[in-house]
Amino acid sequence: MICVFHTQDFGKVRAVARGVRSTKSKFRGQLDLLNLGELIYNEKANRELQSVREFDLIDNFDRIKANFNLFTYACYFSELVDAMESDGADNPDVFLLLTHTFRSLQKMTDLRLFARAFELQLLQISGYAPDFTRCGTCGRSFTVNDVNLHYYDQSGEIVCTSCSTPQLVSLSRGSCELMRRIQETNFDRLKRIRTSQRNQKEMRFVLSSLISFHTHRRLKSLEFLDLVEKDKW
Ligand SMILES: [Zn+2]
Numbered sequence: 001m002i003c004v005f006h007t008q009d010f011g012k013v014r015a016v017a018r019g020v021r022s023t024k025s026k027f028r029g030q031l032d033l034l035n036l037g038e039l040i041y042n043e044k045a046n047r048e049l050q051s052v053r054e055f056d057l058i059d060n061f062d063r064i065k066a067n068f069n070l071f072t073y074a075c076y077f078s079e080l081v082d083a084m085e086s087d088g089a090d091n092p093d094v095f096l097l098l099t100h101t102f103r104s105l106q107k108m109t110d111l112r113l114f115a116r117a118f119e120l121q122l123l124q125i126s127g128y129a130p131d132f133t134r135c136g137t138c139g140r141s142f143t144v145n146d147v148n149l150h151y152y153d154q155s156g157e158i159v160c161t162s163c164s165t166p167q168l169v170s171l172s173r174g175s176c177e178l179m180r181r182i183q184e185t186n187f188d189r190l191k192r193i194r195t196s197q198r199n200q201k202e203m204r205f206v207l208s209s210l211i212s213f214h215t216h217r218r219l220k221s222l223e224f225l226d227l228v229e230k231d232k233w
Helices: 069-084 092-105 111-125 174-185 187-192 198-217 218-226
Strands: 002-007 009-016 035-044 049-059 150-153 158-161 168-174
Touching: 002 069, 002 092, 009 035, 035 198, 049 069, 069 092, 069 111, 069 168, 069 198, 069 218, 092 174, 092 187, 111 174, 111 187, 150 174, 158 174, 174 198
Parallel strands: 009 049
Antiparallel strands: 002 009, 035 049, 150 158, 150 168
């Protein structure tokens, strides 16, 4: 079986685990989707595929897997990390964000808001977060007078009214301010943040178009999530 691991020290690692399906395999039940553990693998230079030697399970997040909604979100987070990270690039912050996210997931009340917080923090770590405080074209800081901002989804920039063109999508300053706040907010404090349906829709639009711009793909788990949550939008 070929597995993709997201590691703290070596980024994304693809490795083959032999004999997983055998009842006597030492990997049995260890290498399931979303499991966290300690991985030892044999590395061959210049090979894309490594070989798993040991995997000691630390947490299988069984409470997430027992809840269909939580599991769907966890799959989305993991697919998003997979899409954003390139092979061999080590980014310990991405690993720490993902494990912290799985540990926080079951305590969350508003999963849609939590998903936006995860996306914002992942984009920030990866260096792709837009500037929510100033216009991406003229550089002027947004003020309370900028009620309507505009989003340019080909570059992920937010621009002021004077710099906007008719092709751009309108975005409320409230949603822009919310994204800036959420980006800096600890997951535990998310429950203090109130959002309107409009905020949720605008944030969802901005972040998903930014993500598809950088990953060049449409995530299957996000499509599934939209289907599951379609009555909420
Ligand atoms: Zn401007």
